[in-house]
Amino acid sequence: MTAVLNVEGLVKRFGGFTAVNHVSFQMEQGEILGLIGPNGSGKSTIFNLLSGTLKPTAGSIRFRGHEIAGHSPHSIINGGIGRTFQIPRPFRRLSIFDNVALAGFYGQGRHSRSAAFEAAERALGLVGLPTDRHAMVDGLGAAGLKKLELAKALATGPQLLLADESLGGLDEHEMDQAADMLRAIRKELGITIIWVEHIMGVLMRVVDRVMVLDHGEKIAEGLPAEVAGDPRVIEVYLGTDATAVHAAATAARG
């Protein structure tokens, strides 16, 4: 298999503060990579660099063989990278369907009504939201809003999905559902997914590989079971999540 995404020496500085410090990683087609780390470790900055919201200070991002570092967000999205936000940001004055269809209309530069409808119906179906044309966003709860966020990203037709999932607002059952959904989407669409999450237990069960960030640097990368046993990772999470790391490691091994 060939690398879909090849990130090399990525650096992002804000003034004197280095948010991302020489991070390199590769992703294979169809892989789910879990991106974890404490608050402020650079996870969101990496997402913003990949989606073009921020321009890197240095480094290269090659996506499907093309350099995309520093390109504008809309051209990156249309090149096949979809993104969801931790805090759902729907257009509240549009219907659920229009929210998703809008992404379908502009994604990939389609500019076609029928393609937009098709993309919207497919994306809504994948996340399990109704394809009713008039249902409004206000009727959705926390879990529904996350699904809508995912459907919008899927409707742009991504090859690589950046899922800033953070299942914080969801109960355990909903978290499992969300995790299953990502797996199902990968299986159905064959796309590559990077998943950012704070709650490690769920993530460890779903991802193929984990990358751990701390203070903008990559401190570990590997299979969930390996990473969870890594002393540096345990140190980073010590006191707060150390037990969770062990529990996750056990879950991953079992």
Place this chain on the structure above:
Amino acid sequence: MEFFDIYLVEALINGVLLGGVLALLALGLNLIFGVIDVVWICYAELIMLGMYAMYFLFSVYQLPWPLAALITIAIVGVLGLVLHYLVIAPLLGSPPINQLLATGGVLFFLQSAATVMFGIDFRNLGIRLPVLEAGDMFISYARLLAFGAALVGMLIVYLFLTRTYTGTAIRAISQDREIMTLMGVDSRRIYLITSALGGSLAGLAACLLVLQYDVHPFVGLSFGPITFLICVLGGLGNFAGGFVAAFLFAEIISLGGLYSDLEWGYVLAFAFFIIMMFIRPAGLLARRT
């Protein structure tokens, strides 16, 4: 008492007719502000240029009125596009005060340029539309035509904004800028389309206003401030609020003018505006967050 009633109805009708045109003016300004977050202080000066375009196309080059109107709408649409490209786009990231000063500068530039190019003479199309006599009321055809065309113009914009994806993107981008680009939308393109649309609305307004008013380089002052006040009264960027505020303002002007001079109607309308700014500073239809 009988006369009084007829005059009252006539004033009410004239208020509605004026309201339609004011609503059209407000829609253009609101559209630009709602989508691009910039106030075109020079909006009425685009209308002034459009009125000159009508004057030259209709009176000097003798084109039929509808054709002259279409060309004028296109010309002012292009002016809106150029205004965005040259003045607004480079200032998008600047503080709002810089943007206000820049479009304010364009206002004086256009006024002066018009004075140099066209002189300070008052010009008109030289046509006098008949006055409709219904009951004992007199309604001018120019006003009826302006009202009807303004409504049609607003309806077209409404359908464009609600029935097409470009229109939906224009509405959506006013709600969340960053997200739109992450849905694959080139916001620069949406801004250009919106600016052209805002300019076209100014062009349509010019075609209608030139039927009732003489054109001169400072005619924008007759429409600019009141359009801005209407938009603020309705809540800047709020299309529905601007629509309601336009008719409210027009009725106050028209009915106020009934009891004394027309100027008093304006005085009452501005007094109403000031009071409303204390009561509902965020606009008539301010959204509850």
